[in-house]
Amino acid sequence: MTTHVLIVGLGLIGGSLALAIQKNPEVKVMGFDTDFHTVRKAKKLGVINDMALSLKDSAKMADIIVFATPVNATLQLMNEAQHWQLKKDVILSDTGSTKKIIMEKAKSLKKLGLTFIGGHPMAGSHKSGIEAAKAHLFENAYYMVTPLEHEEEEKILVLEKLLLPTKGKILRVTALEHDHMTAVVSHFPHLVAASLVHQLSSENEEYPFTRQLAAGGFRDITRIASSNPVMWRDITLQNRIELVNQLTKWQKEMDTVKTLLLQAEPSNIEHYFSRAKYVRDELPITSQGAMYSVFDLYVDVPDYPGVISEVTGILANHLISITNLRIVETREDVFGILVISFQTLEDRTKAASCIAEETIYETYIS
Numbered sequence: 001m002t003t004h005v006l007i008v009g010l011g012l013i014g015g016s017l018a019l020a021i022q023k024n025p026e027v028k029v030m031g032f033d034t035d036f037h038t039v040r041k042a043k044k045l046g047v048i049n050d051m052a053l054s055l056k057d058s059a060k061m062a063d064i065i066v067f068a069t070p071v072n073a074t075l076q077l078m079n080e081a082q083h084w085q086l087k088k089d090v091i092l093s094d095t096g097s098t099k100k101i102i103m104e105k106a107k108s109l110k111k112l113g114l115t116f117i118g119g120h121p122m123a124g125s126h127k128s129g130i131e132a133a134k135a136h137l138f139e140n141a142y143y144m145v146t147p148l149e150h151e152e153e154e155k156i157l158v159l160e161k162l163l164l165p166t167k168g169k170i171l172r173v174t175a176l177e178h179d180h181m182t183a184v185v186s187h188f189p190h191l192v193a194a195s196l197v198h199q200l201s202s203e204n205e206e207y208p209f210t211r212q213l214a215a216g217g218f219r220d221i222t223r224i225a226s227s228n229p230v231m232w233r234d235i236t237l238q239n240r241i242e243l244v245n246q247l248t249k250w251q252k253e254m255d256t257v258k259t260l261l262l263q264a265e266p267s268n269i270e271h272y273f274s275r276a277k278y279v280r281d282e283l284p285i286t287s288q289g290a291m292y293s294v295f296d297l298y299v300d301v302p303d304y305p306g307v308i309s310e311v312t313g314i315l316a317n318h319l320i321s322i323t324n325l326r327i328v329e330t331r332e333d334v335f336g337i338l339v340i341s342f343q344t345l346e347d348r349t350k351a352a353s354c355i356a357e358e359t360i361y362e363t364y365i366s
Contacts, residue, residue: 005162006030006052006062008077010038013095013121014068015047015133022049023135023165030058042130059084064091064162066119070231071096071238078105082112091159092116097182097231098238099146099175106148117159118146118175120182121168128228136167136344143168146175183242188250190232191243193225220339295348298364299338299355311338311355318354320347 003026007014010033018029031048032055033039042048052058059065059081067074074094081092092114096102099118106116123141143163147156160170173181200218203210236243260269301307308325315322324341342348352363 001026003027003063003162004030004061006032006058006065007048007068008032008055008065009068009073009095010042010047010130010133011068012124012128012130012132012137014066015042015130016123016135016137017066017068017095017121017166018042018047019133019135020138020166021162024162027162030062032058038130045130045133047130047133055080056084059086061087062090063087064093064159067092067094067096069094069096070234071098071102072234074102075105078102078109078116081114082109086114089155090115091155093119093159095119095121097187097235099144099178101238103146103148103175110148115151115155116148117151117156118144118178119159119163120144120146120178121166122182122186123168134343138166138168140345141168143170144178145170145172146178147172149174179239179242183239183246187235187239187243188246190224190227191236191247192250193222196222197225295342295345296365297340297342297348297351299340300362300364301338308338311340311359311361314354314358315340315351318350320351320354322347322351 003024005018005021005027007018007029010018010031014031014033018031021027022029028049030050030052031039031042032052033042036053039048039051039053043051065081065086067077069077071094074096078092092109093116094102096118097120099120103116103118106118109116121138121141121143123138143166145156145160145163156172163170196218200210200214257272260272299311301311308327312322312325321343322340323343326339327337340351342351348365352365355361355363
């Protein structure tokens with residue numbers, strides 16, 4: 001029996017979800033976006049099966065509706081959904097980055113007999129829009145599912161079955177657990193990255209060459225500061241309580257570091273770094289986490305003409321696509337001078353193997 005899915009919002013996430021779930025031949029995807037040009041493009045690219053010209057009319061036919069929109073837009077859509085004529089067993093879901101505020105609204109839908117199960121695919125890309133959509137975007141990424149307490153198991157399983165073709169790791173958590181964990185590993189690190197960049201900027205007037213020195217490791221660890229400011233404004237406001245708690249803990253941690261420096265005891269400082277190294281080295285590298293993964297490969301190459309084309313030529317011969325390539329100008333604490341980015345873990349692994357077989361250059365994963 002065909003399952004009719006309506007995806008509202010045809011950006012990177014909505015488009016990628018549409019492509020992934022279409023791998024199931026029993027799923028037909030309708031797509032809606034406030035920009036009709038995007039809807040037509042999605043149809044032309046094969047991202048969706050059918051164009052949803054009217055949101056209300058298309059919602060009537062849907063078995064599952066996914067709001068792949070920013071959280072504030074999703075909240076508005078949830079309000080509107082209360083007045084739609086929907087199938088009796090329809091399941092509503094979303095892809096938002098914060099869940100507590102969404103699931104509070106879901107309780108009001110539950111009182112009206114509507115089932116809303118929160119969702120958050122923890123994947124992304126440096127690109128955006130329907131053109132950037134990829135069926136494999138969610139592979140090996142965690143797809144968080146946040147049902148309300150006492151939700152029917154059968155309905156949760158229906159949604160999870162729909163998501164199986166994404167090849168994501170489905171994880172059920174409460175909205176509170178979700179927002180706390182994402183604050184720790186995603187939302188708060190964005191604040192830290194932004195603050196580091198602001199600190200760099202404040203130093204620039206007195207030490208103008210500082211920015212040039214930041215081209216290497218500093219740029220890498222603050223990559224996420226280049227994320228969409230409007231999106232992160234909304235996320236930080238929606239999860240501000242958790243973030244304030246994390247800031248309080250961070251301030252205590254910085255006080256500890258300050259004390260270590262003032263005491264100037266070498267063994268204690270070394271222990272601080274050793275413990276951090278141990279914990280960081282234990283983090284998984286074979287799956288995506290809360291922030292979208294960039295599959296970088298560091299290649300330790302000599303600085304002579306033609307070396308970059310040599311490496312990229314090897315990758316081209318093996319039909320390995322790259323998404324970005326850059327030269328690290330400052331090499332202190334950085335393994336290689338050439339950094340190559342790939343779309344998938346598999347591409348990076350294959351690239352490392354090919355470079356090892358055909359050159360004497362060492363490769364590293366940071």
